[in-house]
Amino acid sequence: MHFFVVKKSALYLVGVLALLAIIGSFWMNFNSDATPAISQQKETIREIHLVTGEFKSSKEDGKEIEAYRWDPGTIFVEKGEKVRLKILGVNGKEHPFIIEGTDIKGIVKKGEETVVPLQFDKEGTYRLICMIHTQAENSGPMIAYIVVD
Template sequence: MTTRSKQWLYLLFAFTCVLLGMCILLPIPWLGGETVMEQMTEEASTTSLDDQQEYHLTTVEYTTYIDEKKVEVYRFEPGTIVVNQGDEVVLRLHGIHGKQHEFTLEHYNIDGTVTKGKETTISFTADTPGTFRLTCHTHTSANQIPMVSYITVVKK
């Protein structure tokens, strides 16, 4: 790329930055004379947060070979979920891999089974701050990596 081409590229970049800055900071007629920042702040302040949080988890299988030996690992994905204390939490567990997975959500004494091709729903109130395990009992032997997801409850 020539020096002249680089100069035009820098000039175009600078012009784009100035144009974006003007759009964000100057009043825009179709927003009722407000700036984009004022409009976003107003919308954020009028939005009420719902205390019910819904999360979808899937059962996932990873397969690889180590020293020509097949190794399978099952996981709940996502592996970590963070919620606020006091939230009503709904977990929708989708059976994608594996015939079935019997599980327990510690602290909440919730037991269930996720079956391949089906959805299992559990709900609870996140009443105590801390990190709690959602553990599959099907994949807990000494020669397997545990199938676990962590639910972290943070103070509001």
């Protein structure tokens, strides 16, 4: 038969370590600062800048022609991505717009910036349409494409 002799000081040490482990476990579970790092990150919202632009020219007979455009004419976003579309009115007094396939509408005025929050749940191509410049007869079409992947 074998006997083990354990000193009293060793038992105290084991007891203190066990107590520290229990306290540490409770502290990690209940301390609000112990939340995962992912939940502490700030949500990022990507900003995309557009401007209203105008092209003018003259035909051979001297008649002036013009066309309005969104620049850039195509933007790409990810499905579910939060985007802040910032549209600066440079040319034209105002451009009332809709984003086809959504309830989004607004007005871009010359010299002002219009901010449009976007987040698409479905993939596809959405058209940003100026309601004044819809056809060539009224200096259009003023359409930009939002491609959602």
